[in-house]
Amino acid sequence: MSNAFCxxxxxxxxxxxxxxxxxxxxxxADADTRGIDARVATAANTPFVSGTYRALIIGNDAYxxxxxxxxxxxxxxxxxxTLAGQLRDNYGFSDVTVLENASLRDMLRALETLxxxxxxxxxxLVYYAGHGxxxxxxxxxxxxxxxxxxxxSTTFLRxxxxxxxxxxxxxxxxxxxxxxDSCFAGSLLRTASRxxxxxxxxxxxxxxxxxxxxxxxxxxxxxxxxxxxxxxSGHSPxxxxxxxxxxxxxxxxxxxxxxxxxxEKAVANNVAQVPESGVLHDAGDELGxxxxxxxxxxxxxxxxxxxxxxxxxxxxxxxxxAVQPAAEPAxxxxxxxxxxxxxxPMF
Amino acid sequence: MGxxxxxxxxxxxxxxxxxxxxGRKASIHILCRYMALFIVVVASSIATAWADAPVLNGxxxxxxxxxNVDDNDGSTRAKGSGSLLNLHLxxxxxxxxxxxxxxxxxxxxxxxxxxxxAATAAPPLSGSLQHGEFDAVFGYYFWERVSLFAALxxxxxxxxxxxxLSTGGLGVGVSAQHSIAPLWSxxxxxGVMSLDAKHDRDKIGTGSATTLEFTGVYHASASTxxxxxxxxxxxxxxxxxxxxQTHNLSTLGLGVNHAF
Numbered sequence: 348m349s350n351a352f353c354x355x356x357x358x359x360x361x362x363x364x365x366x367x368x369x370x371x372x373x374x375x376a377d378a379d380t381r382g383i384d385a386r387v388a389t390a391a392n393t394p395f396v397s398g399t400y401r402a403l404i405i406g407n408d409a410y411x412x413x414x415x416x417x418x419x420x421x422x423x424x425x426x427x428x429t430l431a432g433q434l435r436d437n438y439g440f441s442d443v444t445v446l447e448n449a450s451l452r453d454m455l456r457a458l459e460t461l462x463x464x465x466x467x468x469x470x471x472l473v474y475y476a477g478h479g480x481x482x483x484x485x486x487x488x489x490x491x492x493x494x495x496x497x498x499x500s501t502t503f504l505r506x507x508x509x510x511x512x513x514x515x516x517x518x519x520x521x522x523x524x525x526x527x528d529s530c531f532a533g534s535l536l537r538t539a540s541r542x543x544x545x546x547x548x549x550x551x552x553x554x555x556x557x558x559x560x561x562x563x564x565x566x567x568x569x570x571x572x573x574x575x576x577x578x579x580s581g582h583s584p585x586x587x588x589x590x591x592x593x594x595x596x597x598x599x600x601x602x603x604x605x606x607x608x609x610x611e612k613a614v615a616n617n618v619a620q621v622p623e624s625g626v627l628h629d630a631g632d633e634l635g636x637x638x639x640x641x642x643x644x645x646x647x648x649x650x651x652x653x654x655x656x657x658x659x660x661x662x663x664x665x666x667x668x669a670v671q672p673a674a675e676p677a678x679x680x681x682x683x684x685x686x687x688x689x690x691x692p693m694f
Numbered sequence: 695m696g697x698x699x700x701x702x703x704x705x706x707x708x709x710x711x712x713x714x715x716x717g718r719k720a721s722i723h724i725l726c727r728y729m730a731l732f733i734v735v736v737a738s739s740i741a742t743a744w745a746d747a748p749v750l751n752g753x754x755x756x757x758x759x760x761x762n763v764d765d766n767d768g769s770t771r772a773k774g775s776g777s778l779l780n781l782h783l784x785x786x787x788x789x790x791x792x793x794x795x796x797x798x799x800x801x802x803x804x805x806x807x808x809x810x811x812a813a814t815a816a817p818p819l820s821g822s823l824q825h826g827e828f829d830a831v832f833g834y835y836f837w838e839r840v841s842l843f844a845a846l847x848x849x850x851x852x853x854x855x856x857x858x859l860s861t862g863g864l865g866v867g868v869s870a871q872h873s874i875a876p877l878w879s880x881x882x883x884x885g886v887m888s889l890d891a892k893h894d895r896d897k898i899g900t901g902s903a904t905t906l907e908f909t910g911v912y913h914a915s916a917s918t919x920x921x922x923x924x925x926x927x928x929x930x931x932x933x934x935x936x937x938x939q940t941h942n943l944s945t946l947g948l949g950v951n952h953a954f
Contacts, residue, residue, distance in 0.1 A: 460873075463875075519877075688917055688919040688952065689921075690911070691784045692833065692841075692883035693797075693827075693829040693831060694827075694887055694927070
């Protein structure tokens, strides 16, 4: 194990030691009189920890297109909120920004802010749920903000702009992942041919792929967001199966390769939609892997069935992120205290 | 939070006059006393706020400075240059921070040192001035990137002949930070302060001070920042003797900060 990994593992262990663990009992039993046994069985105890996990999550429902080309959606915001909670609660994302019903300016500023916040060795996830638009003549793809007007592409966010921002993030971050529950231009996506690795599934494999840079994509596959409240879950089919995989994953490490394969199969088996995955073209991918680290904290309370015990975890980074966000915080922004390395103002 | 603020307010009040005044041995003694006081304050703050995981930040800065002193009647104008060393320590706790800093250096004025604000106009002196500053700051981020702060400041200037002028007062200011590029931040702060001027612990005048500082910070890591900047400090002093002076101190600084 390298010193860097040891150091990273120690940092996150320390972070977990500082976790505020609030235990809510769904029973009326008097918990004070009972023994509580908390066990932190988490990937944080492994060497595959590197930097801060950050996410920018965008969900657009409330479209206000005066030309009515873009009708309001029902599940995109719900998708975004649930995914953000999943990442915070179960995967140790300590810097999660949720943008709901974002304008073009909101989206650009949030991306720019994210670019400025990223530090070396971070793992960065960008998720979008909302209308998409693919210009079949130019093969340009767009994400559609809530203030988009008709088919005026100048009011859309071009996929190539997103690629540029992710490329910049990829220069510093160790791992970058784009999940688009909407269209994403196929010309910007390359199939990642990682081949069969004899070490796959072993610690050696995870260590190897976590050491290499990655800039990966998972897209819903269609041109448009599918807003059909799949199985009354309040989510689109793609995000439903994405959340399902994250929720039921019981492995301490989940690579994007594994995640995308499972989501692709599940979606294709259930709806007329075929998700795609790969790497972002010309963005610095080195065949590494974004690895989701499952945080699994088990709390046992004497006399209380395990399924009645709920644990809420709040993970805080032990070192202060460096750069202050440039943009105003979004409604669900989780500001990071990155002021601590700045000089003191003095007269 | 309330306990935290009150503790600092009470303990930092008797800091004046500036510890470097009054002879080398006395200076060292007083300096140690104030450093000990500061350590106690910081340590107690850490203990109080430990549950909220405060971040301790230490920094050092060196600077080259120019110091202009004008007598407002136009009778004398002194120009000096020197170097300053600044050490500071701060505790960041959620949106609040508290800290203290010490600066000191020697300024060479050639054959025309600033006039001493005595009752009668003295002939220009040659030589140098030893200059020192102590700051105690408490601030709070009311907005994401903007904080307001209050500060106690004490300064000391000691002429070659042993004459010492101290100033001290309470001020308020605003500090803001902007991300200007990946890994780069721009900080600025502006403050105003009212002052009392003292000699041998006797009040001999009043005045005001302003400070404006721009600092560029390069974030070498998540916890370490390298900074450089320009600090402009001005003091206007009205002495009981009738002498009125304007002091302008400009410093180009280079420093490092680390969050522990």
